Amino acid sequence: MLKEERHTTILNEIRIHNRVLLTDLSNLLQVSEDTVRRDLKELDHKGQIKKVHGGAISTGYHSHNQIYAHDKKVVIAQKAIKLLKSGQNVLITGGTTNYELARLIPSKLKITFITPSLSTASQLLSHKHIEVIFLGGRLSHEGQIALGGSVVNSLSEIRADLCFLGTGYLDTVNGLTEFDWEVVQIKKAMIKSSDHVVSLAISEKLNSSQRYKVCDMDSINTMITELNPDDHILDSYRKNGIKIL
Amino acid sequence: MLKEERHTTILNEIRIHNRVLLTDLSNLLQVSEDTVRRDLKELDHKGQIKKVHGGAISTGYHSHNQIYAHDKKVVIAQKAIKLLKSGQNVLITGGTTNYELARLIPSKLKITFITPSLSTASQLLSHKHIEVIFLGGRLSHEGQIALGGSVVNSLSEIRADLCFLGTGYLDTVNGLTEFDWEVVQIKKAMIKSSDHVVSLAISEKLNSSQRYKVCDMDSINTMITELNPDDHILDSYRKNGIKIL
DNA sequence: ATAAGATTTGCAATATTTTGCGTTTTAATT
DNA sequence: AATTAAAACGCAAAATATTGCAAATCTTAT
Numbered sequence: 001m002l003k004e005e006r007h008t009t010i011l012n013e014i015r016i017h018n019r020v021l022l023t024d025l026s027n028l029l030q031v032s033e034d035t036v037r038r039d040l041k042e043l044d045h046k047g048q049i050k051k052v053h054g055g056a057i058s059t060g061y062h063s064h065n066q067i068y069a070h071d072k073k074v075v076i077a078q079k080a081i082k083l084l085k086s087g088q089n090v091l092i093t094g095g096t097t098n099y100e101l102a103r104l105i106p107s108k109l110k111i112t113f114i115t116p117s118l119s120t121a122s123q124l125l126s127h128k129h130i131e132v133i134f135l136g137g138r139l140s141h142e143g144q145i146a147l148g149g150s151v152v153n154s155l156s157e158i159r160a161d162l163c164f165l166g167t168g169y170l171d172t173v174n175g176l177t178e179f180d181w182e183v184v185q186i187k188k189a190m191i192k193s194s195d196h197v198v199s200l201a202i203s204e205k206l207n208s209s210q211r212y213k214v215c216d217m218d219s220i221n222t223m224i225t226e227l228n229p230d231d232h233i234l235d236s237y238r239k240n241g242i243k244i245l
Numbered sequence: 246m247l248k249e250e251r252h253t254t255i256l257n258e259i260r261i262h263n264r265v266l267l268t269d270l271s272n273l274l275q276v277s278e279d280t281v282r283r284d285l286k287e288l289d290h291k292g293q294i295k296k297v298h299g300g301a302i303s304t305g306y307h308s309h310n311q312i313y314a315h316d317k318k319v320v321i322a323q324k325a326i327k328l329l330k331s332g333q334n335v336l337i338t339g340g341t342t343n344y345e346l347a348r349l350i351p352s353k354l355k356i357t358f359i360t361p362s363l364s365t366a367s368q369l370l371s372h373k374h375i376e377v378i379f380l381g382g383r384l385s386h387e388g389q390i391a392l393g394g395s396v397v398n399s400l401s402e403i404r405a406d407l408c409f410l411g412t413g414y415l416d417t418v419n420g421l422t423e424f425d426w427e428v429v430q431i432k433k434a435m436i437k438s439s440d441h442v443v444s445l446a447i448s449e450k451l452n453s454s455q456r457y458k459v460c461d462m463d464s465i466n467t468m469i470t471e472l473n474p475d476d477h478i479l480d481s482y483r484k485n486g487i488k489i490l
Numbered sequence: 491a492t493a494a495g496a497t498t499t500g501c502a503a504t505a506t507t508t509t510g511c512g513t514t515t516t517a518a519t520t
Numbered sequence: 521a522a523t524t525a526a527a528a529c530g531c532a533a534a535a536t537a538t539t540g541c542a543a544a545t546c547t548t549a550t
Contacts, residue, residue: 003498019247022536032500037537052249053507054536103292118367118379122304123292125363125386134363134391136381136399141370146379154381154395248508267526277510282527298517298526 006031006039014049014058021055072202072226077101079224079245080164080200086110088161091190094120094145095166097200105130114158116146116186140182147182155189163194165214170201170223172236174209175216184212191215198222203233217242246274251284259294259303266300317447317471322346324469324490325409325445331355333406336435339365339390340411342445350375359403361391361431385427392427400434408439410459415446415468417481419454420461429457436460443467448478462487 006029013020013028022040026033044051050059077100084090086109092098094117102123105111113124116135124132135154137146165187169177176199178184191197191214199220206225222243227233229244238244251274258265258273267285271278289296295304322345329335331354337343339362347368350356358369361380369377380399382391410432414422421444423429436442436459444465451470467488472478474489483489 019250021247033536034501034538035499038499050249052247054247057247057249099292116381118363118370121384122363122367122389125384125389128386132384134379134381134384136361136379136391136395139366139370139377139379141373144367144370146381150381150399278526279511279528280509283509 003039006035007043010036010039010043010056011048014056019055019057025055073097073100074104075226076200076202076224077104080198081105082245083162083198083222084109084111088112089114089159091115091155091158091160091163091194092120092124093117093164093166093187093190094143095200097202098164098166099123101164101200114160116151118144118146143180143183145183145186147186151186152189155186155193158193160190160194161196163190163197165190165197165199165220166201167205168199168201168214169205169208169210170199170217170237171207171209172217172240174213176214176220177210178212178214179210181212184214187214191219196221198224200224203227206233206237246276248284251276251280252288255281255284255288255301256293259301264300264302270300318342318345319349320471321445321447321469322349325443326350327490328407328443328467329354329356333357334359334404336360336400336403336405336408336439337365337369338362338409338411338432338435339388340445342447343409343411344368346409346445359405361396363389363391388425388428390428390431392431396431397434400431400438403438405435405439406441408435408442410435410442410444410465411446413444413446413450413459414453414455415444415451415462415482416454417452417462417485419458421459421465422455423457423459424455426457429459432459436464441466443469445469448472451478451482 009029010020010025013025022033022036025036029036040049040051040056043049044056047059049056073096076097080101081104089112092101092113092115098117098120102120105127107127107129110129112131112133114133114135115121115124116137118139121132121134124130135146135151137148137150139145140147165176171177178187197220199222203225217237217240220242222245223237224245225234234244254274255265255270258270267278267281270281274281285294285296285301288294289301292304294301318341321342325346326349334357337358337360343362343365347365350372352372352374355374357376357378359378359380360366360369361382363384366377366379369375380391380396382393382395384390385392410421416422423432442465444467448470462482462485465487467490468482469490470479479489
């Protein structure tokens with residue numbers, strides 16, 4: 001049986017049952033478990049399925065993205081926290097990385113966070129010593145963040161020490177880009193209101209871009225990825241005078 | 246059963262019931278309690294649930310008193326939903342009763358809800374057909390709602406068809422009263438912006454009052470409790486020309 | 491057609507992960 | 521304080537993954 005045939009069969013099985021066991025596939029396809037394992041690995045790498053211990057599950061669901069690259073995000077969040085000092089006024093967007101950041105804030109820091117993101121706000125509120133300002137507006141169903149003119153207006157009345165920009169795509173040529181136009185407006189306003197702009201992105205987001213531009217690379221002061229700061233992947237970013245953590 | 250499957254099941258259970266018992270999960274998933282414990286630990290670590298003694302609850306928002314008088318609150322919420330019509334602009338406060346209301350909104354209704362409550366907003370957002378406007382401001386750690394002048398200001402620019410006031414204490418002499426002065430300011434502004442004011446309260450809240458006054462009974466158009474509308478406990482409220490459901 | 495090179499496959503040895511059980515520690519209740 | 525339920529810990533067995541390797545298979549250039 002050809003590899004491509006197996007792959008189609010596997011994808012079908014997962015499409016039907018939402019999950020599949022490695023041993024079952026080995027029986028069904030009449031190949032060794034090793035081969036199936038390698039097939040799953042390949043399909044996972046292509047993003048078509050999610051390989052898990054003992055088999056694979058469908059990737060279409062929400063569950064995948066939430067847990068995806070979780071470890072990397074924790075690493076990023078921990079680096080970001082080192083930038084915080086008591087007394088600061090900090091702008092922060094939504095996204096799972098910033099959510100992690102919000103979770104991990106040490107209790108000794110007394111900081112005011114300002115955010116348009118429901119999930120980030122909620123997480124921040126679990127810390128009794130943190131003050132949280134929510135930027136109101138129409139909430140988007142996808143990102144659970146407030147969008148629109150009211151947010152931008154409110155931001156124009158704010159001066160922040162720091163700004164944590166989550167998600168987004170980074171590229172030395174196009175700078176920071178986003179998929180959603182409204183999100184771009186918010187981020188632009190956030191950057192304008194901050195003394196220091198920090199971009200948090202897992203390395204997958206590097207060297208890729210989306211259709212709308214938030215800012216050039218030189219508007220970003222600090223860049224944080226899960227990689228070692230002197231990883232060669234970051235070489236092209238270094239020359240822009242950006243601090244890399 | 247794959248670990249990921251268990252995780253999805255656990256998250257679903259919590260999403261539906263807001264909490265789960267460890268022993269129930271152990272039965273449901275047919276694995277040892279230790280395994281469930283490890284699953285919960287993992288999910289908690291990822292921030293997807295909150296692990297507590299004996300089981301787990303959903304993250305952020307609502308706490309243990311969520312469970313209190315839950316059945317009564319569902320009854321109230323169901324009555325309240327009958328007042329809703331597509332196309333309306335509806336103000337809604339926080340509180341567990343309104344949270345239930347938000348949960349139970351039927352999908353055929355196209356409504357815009359405006360709220361200063363994080364938990365209510367978040368729940369409303371789970372309905373794709375509902376538009377949600379969040380009234381931004383400084384968030385309180387206790388109630389998870391936005392307080393302060395910015396909320397009151399925003400409310401002055403809004404005209405709503407309906408206003409659902411949760412919590413609060415009702416009394417024929419003192420009217421609607423509250424414990425928190427800032428909350429009072431918000432509720433006053435909400436009443437001012439609405440054509441029709443609905444008070445939702447479990448019967449325990451009747452005939453009791455707190456230190457700050459929101460409004461007299463005659464500012465309230467409709468009153469909803471879990472009791473039968475012609476229960477004698479409600480007699481004294483009836484004469485104010487209030488509609489009782 | 492065939493020989494060199496690359497890819498795929500199965501196997502075995504070695505790691506890693508998962509899981510349930512007994513024991514100890516911790517937390518809630520009376 | 522005493523009693524009980526739950527959580528944490530360490531452990532060992534079982535299941536699953538990874539790796540190196542050699543045989544089989546497929547490519548492709550001559």
